[in-house]
Amino acid sequence: MRKSYVIAAIILLAAVGWIGSGLVLPSGEPVPPPSAAIPAAEDAAPMRVRVAESVAHARVDELRATGRTAADRVLTVRAETSSPVRRVLVEKGDQVSAGDVLVELDMTDRAARLAKARAQLEQRQLQYDAAKELQSRNFASRVRLAEARAALEEARADLAEIELDVDRTTIEAPIDGVVSARSVEVGDVVSPGAAIATIVDLDPVVVRADIAERRIGDIEPGAVAHASVFNGPDLDGRVTYVAPVADAATRTFTVEVEIPNPDMSLREGQTVDLRLPLRRVQAHELSPALMTLDDAGRLGVKTVDDANVVRFHPVDLVSATPDAIWLTGLPETVRVITVGQEYVTAGETVDPVAAPAPTAPRSGAPGNGAADDGAARPLAETTAPGEDAAVSLGTGARAAEEASLPPAERGETQ
Numbered sequence: 001m002r003k004s005y006v007i008a009a010i011i012l013l014a015a016v017g018w019i020g021s022g023l024v025l026p027s028g029e030p031v032p033p034p035s036a037a038i039p040a041a042e043d044a045a046p047m048r049v050r051v052a053e054s055v056a057h058a059r060v061d062e063l064r065a066t067g068r069t070a071a072d073r074v075l076t077v078r079a080e081t082s083s084p085v086r087r088v089l090v091e092k093g094d095q096v097s098a099g100d101v102l103v104e105l106d107m108t109d110r111a112a113r114l115a116k117a118r119a120q121l122e123q124r125q126l127q128y129d130a131a132k133e134l135q136s137r138n139f140a141s142r143v144r145l146a147e148a149r150a151a152l153e154e155a156r157a158d159l160a161e162i163e164l165d166v167d168r169t170t171i172e173a174p175i176d177g178v179v180s181a182r183s184v185e186v187g188d189v190v191s192p193g194a195a196i197a198t199i200v201d202l203d204p205v206v207v208r209a210d211i212a213e214r215r216i217g218d219i220e221p222g223a224v225a226h227a228s229v230f231n232g233p234d235l236d237g238r239v240t241y242v243a244p245v246a247d248a249a250t251r252t253f254t255v256e257v258e259i260p261n262p263d264m265s266l267r268e269g270q271t272v273d274l275r276l277p278l279r280r281v282q283a284h285e286l287s288p289a290l291m292t293l294d295d296a297g298r299l300g301v302k303t304v305d306d307a308n309v310v311r312f313h314p315v316d317l318v319s320a321t322p323d324a325i326w327l328t329g330l331p332e333t334v335r336v337i338t339v340g341q342e343y344v345t346a347g348e349t350v351d352p353v354a355a356p357a358p359t360a361p362r363s364g365a366p367g368n369g370a371a372d373d374g375a376a377r378p379l380a381e382t383t384a385p386g387e388d389a390a391v392s393l394g395t396g397a398r399a400a401e402e403a404s405l406p407p408a409e410r411g412e413t414q
Contacts, residue, residue, distance in 0.1 A: 047348070049340035051304050052355040056332045059283040061318050062226075062275045063219070065255075067209030069270045072258070073201040075175055079190040081168040083108055090197065092182055095264070096173040102197050103184060105169035114166060117159040124148075124155040177201040178264065200268060205261040207237065207272045210252035216242065218278035225257045226275040229266065235259050239276065283318045283326040284334070291315075291325075292341055301327065302341040303334045304352045310337070312346040 083105035090102050131148035134140035181198040184190060207227060211219065219242055227235045237259035246253050257274060259266065290301055292312075300314040315329035330336075335352065337344070344350055 046308070046351040047340065047344050048351040048353055049304070049337050049344060050355050051335040051352040052338050054284045054286065054330070054334055054336050056282040056284050056330065059281055059318055059326050061218075061278040061281050063211070063215055063278050065209040065211060065274045065276060067207040067227075067255075067257070067272045067274050069266055069268055069272055070206045070208055071177075071200040071202050071268050072204055072206050073175060073177070074180075074198065075177070075201070076198050077102060077171060077174065077196045078192075079105070079168075079171065079194045079196055080192055081105065081165055082191045083169055083189070085184050085186050085188045085190060088182070088184065088186055090179050090182065092179055094179045095177070096179060096199065097176050098173055100173045101170055102173055102179075103171045105171070105190070107166065107169055110162065110166050110169065114159075114162045117155070117162045121152075121155040121159050124152040128152040171196055173199060175199060175201055176203070202264050202266065202268065203261045204237070204258040205266045205268075206240075207257045207259060207274060209255050209257075209272075209274050209276075210247070210250060211255050211276075212252055213246060215278065216253040216255075219255055219276055223277045225277065227257065227259055228273040228275075229270055232265070235266075281318060281328055282332060283328050284330050284336075285324045285326055286336065287323075288320075288325050290336060290338060290341065294346065301330060302337045302344065302346070303330070304337060304350060305335075308349055308352055310344045310346050310348045310350055 085103055086106040087104040088102075089104070090096060090100075096102070128145075128148040128151070131140055131145045135142060135145045177199040179197055180200045183195040183197060190196070219239060221239050221242055223239045225237050225239055227237060229235070237257040239255060240258045241254070241256035243254040255276065257276075286301065291299055292302055294300060294312050294314075298314045300312050303311050303313060305311050313330050313334075315327040318326040318328055320326070337352075338355060340350075
């Protein structure tokens with residue numbers, strides 16, 4: 001038992017001596033000083049981004065509003081005398097011109113009264129002539145002459161009255177338009193003021209829209225407006241009226257736009273998409289794919305200044321098309337980041353590479369005297385043939401370009 005204790009003690013002392021020898025005895029290699037133990041890290045190279053120059057152009061700021069069409073004039077034709085309806089010459093939907101006969105009323109006893117008035121006028125004329133002759137010879141007083149003149153004028157008035165009543169038996173269209181309603185039939189007895197027909201004038205057609213008070217000050221009468229109708233062509237018109245008083249309930253202002261409608265293709269009550277010109281601004285035409293957000297959630301565009309520093313510009317949308325958007329808030333001439341804007345931040349120094357012109361040939365393509373040897377090329381030379389690297393770079397093209405970059409240039413780590 002004592003012998004096992006001795007052997008264990010010897011093994012323990014040997015192990016401790018072997019471990020301690022590495023701390024006491026110097027090794028064959030010198031220990032480097034702490035300052036040189038870790039090599040100094042080299043400064044990281046600036047991120048490479050693709051940029052394209054954008055120049056602002058004049059653009060008319062437009063306000064979109066929804067309106068409804070209305071007839072320029074709606075007129076109800078009414079009877080001006082009492083009589084039965086003898087003839088009806090129009091139907092609903094007929095297009096009429098000013099002066100066209102709509103309805104004829106029965107003459108009843110008007111023909112007889114007209115003949116009587118004419119005969120009475122002739123008699124009064126003879127009496128007046130005789131009295132005038134006698135008064136010139138002093139055989140009649142001036143009072144007698146005045147009475148004859150008064151009777152003559154009364155007869156003339158009676159004749160004019162019956163002639164006017166006869167004319168009123170023929171009811172005509174006062175304006176050009178379309179008959180939208182007819183209120184009488186043959187045999188109906190009408191009285192003065194009775195509705196005969198309704199005529200709507202649809203040339204021009206009027207589009208009315210309600211505009212919020214914050215934009216109403218930018219709309220001017222006489223400005224050219226554009227209108228789109230469902231399943232119809234785009235039309236142009238002019239702003240003819242801007243309401244001076246707001247609607248008490250909605251606090252909006254009514255704007256009217258007149259649109260020519262010679263073929264009567266537009267009807268009253270149709271919904272119209274209006275584009276009203278507001279002001280002329282200097283705006284940039286960019287792709288929606290270039291829009292980004294800053295830390296505050298503002299929508300904007302990242303650019304590179306003359307010192308190659310990234311700048312973030314909040315922007316305002318002026319108008320949009322299916323292919324591009326028009327923005328304000330950028331300098332007149334600016335270098336917009338078209339590839340890599342999501343991997344850099346404002347204030348960061350970058351290595352900008354100008355986007356090639358749309359017609360620039362690809363490196364190694366026929367005609368430039370260079371062969372494609374498969375070696376790494378600068379970012380500006382990775383554009384595929386025919387690719388448009390201008391500012392209006394689409395979302396799909398942008399994603400394809402980023403996929404072709406090395407991981408370090410896409411902001412990825414190994």
